[in-house]
Amino acid sequence: MESCGGQRDPDFRAFASRARLKPRFAFSPGSASSWSQLGMWYRRLPRLFVVPHRPTGSTSPRVPWLPRDRAVPAATTCWHHTAPESLKCAWQLHGDHLELRYANTLMRFDFVWLRDHCRSASCYNTKTNQRSLDTASVDLGIKPKAVRVDETTLFLTWPDGHVTRYGLEWLVKNSYEGQKQQVMHPRILWNAEIYRQAQVPSVDCQSFLETDEGLKEFLQNFLLYGIAFVENVTPTKEDTEILAERISLIRETIYGRMWYFTSDFSRGDTAYTKLALDRHTDTTYFQEPCGIQVFHCLKHEGTGGRTLLVDGFYAAEQVLRQAPDQFELLSKVPLKHEYVENVGDCHNHMIGVGPVLNVYPWNNELYLIRYNNYDRAVINTVPYDVVHRWYAAHRTLTAELRRPENELWVKLKPGKALFIDNWRVLHGREAFTGYRQLCGCYLTRDDVLNTARLLGLQA
Numbered sequence: 097m098e099s100c101g102g103q104r105d106p107d108f109r110a111f112a113s114r115a116r117l118k119p120r121f122a123f124s125p126g127s128a129s130s131w132s133q134l135g136m137w138y139r140r141l142p143r144l145f146v147v148p149h150r151p152t153g154s155t156s157p158r159v160p161w162l163p164r165d166r167a168v169p170a171a172t173t174c175w176h177h178t179a180p181e182s183l184k185c186a187w188q189l190h191g192d193h194l195e196l197r198y199a200n201t202l203m204r205f206d207f208v209w210l211r212d213h214c215r216s217a218s219c220y221n222t223k224t225n226q227r228s229l230d231t232a233s234v235d236l237g238i239k240p241k242a243v244r245v246d247e248t249t250l251f252l253t254w255p256d257g258h259v260t261r262y263g264l265e266w267l268v269k270n271s272y273e274g275q276k277q278q279v280m281h282p283r284i285l286w287n288a289e290i291y292r293q294a295q296v297p298s299v300d301c302q303s304f305l306e307t308d309e310g311l312k313e314f315l316q317n318f319l320l321y322g323i324a325f326v327e328n329v330t331p332t333k334e335d336t337e338i339l340a341e342r343i344s345l346i347r348e349t350i351y352g353r354m355w356y357f358t359s360d361f362s363r364g365d366t367a368y369t370k371l372a373l374d375r376h377t378d379t380t381y382f383q384e385p386c387g388i389q390v391f392h393c394l395k396h397e398g399t400g401g402r403t404l405l406v407d408g409f410y411a412a413e414q415v416l417r418q419a420p421d422q423f424e425l426l427s428k429v430p431l432k433h434e435y436v437e438n439v440g441d442c443h444n445h446m447i448g449v450g451p452v453l454n455v456y457p458w459n460n461e462l463y464l465i466r467y468n469n470y471d472r473a474v475i476n477t478v479p480y481d482v483v484h485r486w487y488a489a490h491r492t493l494t495a496e497l498r499r500p501e502n503e504l505w506v507k508l509k510p511g512k513a514l515f516i517d518n519w520r521v522l523h524g525r526e527a528f529t530g531y532r533q534l535c536g537c538y539l540t541r542d543d544v545l546n547t548a549r550l551l552g553l554q555a
């Protein structure tokens with residue numbers, strides 16, 4: 097019997113970052129034109145395609161940097177160049193910003209931004225990587241009194257005599273213009289054929305636990321495909337816990353920390369039966385759905401019970417291609433999901449709110465799909481005409497998610513642990529007979545990404 101412990105305080109960041117969109121939902125009829133009033137950033141289409149999938153036969157995946165195509169408009173008057181013969185770096189001071197052209201990138205910097213990000217010893221602590229400058233003490237009308245650029249560095253002298261230096265490469269990496277071309281998470285979107293052809297290897301348990309290379313290979317696969325396997329695991333809950341702790345902190349939820357489950361209906365959810373489960377993501381009813389789900393089948397004496405995996409981002413990409421307006425609707429209409437449980441001693445009522453497709457507001461990159469038709473609550477966040485268009489968009493996405501060619505079916509066996517990116521890949525299961533026991537846990541996403549970054553991966 098699982099414990100019915102309380103859930104810790106949910107995280108509102110994901111939705112709060114889009115909170116400025118909310119009033120528009122409430123008061124507009126939601127026509128295509130009203131969506132485009134949402135701001136200039138939303139006019140661009142979301143970015144999904146990142147890394148081409150590996151051709152058959154190639155081995156370990158490599159993540160290329162994305163090509164940077166930065167349009168550089170013709171130079172205007174009064175450009176200052178680092179050297180007369182060189183166009184490598186040029187700058188121009190405007191009334192309220194500095195324009196800098198470097199390495200084929202045209203960047204525009206607000207003066208307060210330039211003062212705020214000063215990396216001098218008095219403004220920034222390089223031991224802690226924290227800002228010491230009190231941003232609120234910067235005059236909002238500040239303007240540099242002198243500007244100089246050499247081959248590598250921009251020098252700004254402020255009215256009080258303070259000097260700020262920026263490496264030009266640092267500026268390219270950190271400017272808005274540089275960032276908006278970048279994706280946060282390089283991915284390979286897949287259907288069953290693409291995934292099979294890629295021949296992504298499972299990582300051996302010992303190499304996963306004992307070597308950085310094994311762990312890195314595993315995490316690279318996980319980041320690119322949203323699923324990854326570890327094999328030769330001792331089939332116990334304790335050994336599965338050791339695996340989970342190698343890459344992250346375990347996220348304790350109302351289901352406990354490490355859970356076992358079987359078809360005993362010990363909890364008020366279809367997962368605890370022998371019934372089939374259509375593709376879905378878990379914990380859609382949390383304000384921040386769990387980032388990763390770990391499954392390890394410890395026992396199955398019976399038939400059926402295969403696991404279904406579908407890349408939600410691949411399906412979303414198809415929707416974007418066929419019907420960008422529908423993609424946009426799915427990314428704008430906030431939905432509630434709900435978990436209401438009153439079985440035995442377990443009493444829970446969880447509510448999570450957010451759209452089906454969640455995109456980063458600054459580059460429109462898709463980062464989270466929230467899709468669970470079982471747990472979707474009453475729709476009461478948008479007026480009736482938007483509701484109808486939302487159902488049509490949901491149908492388009494569902495049709496993509498249900499295409500047989502997008503379904504990857506696997507039979508989980510004792511010894512093989514599966515890690516699923518619950519923000520991207522949907523899972524389901526075939527009905528089964530006999531005794532079947534799964535164990536697993538949820539992981540905190542930040543901590544998985546932390547481990548990946550510490551190993552030098554882009555995450």
Ligand SMILES: C[N+](C)(C)CCCC[C@H](N)C(=O)O
Binds near residue numbers: 376470
């Ligand atoms: C994995 N475990 C059996 C512990 C929980 C299952 C949660 C099921 C729920 N309907 C959801 O999709 O979130």
Ligand SMILES: O=C(O)CCC(=O)C(=O)O
Binds near residue numbers: 378403523524534
């Ligand atoms: O039984 C299974 O294979 C998976 C059930 C499920 O969807 C879950 O536990 O989240």
Ligand SMILES: [Fe+2]
Binds near residue numbers: 376377378523
């Ligand atoms: Fe599930």
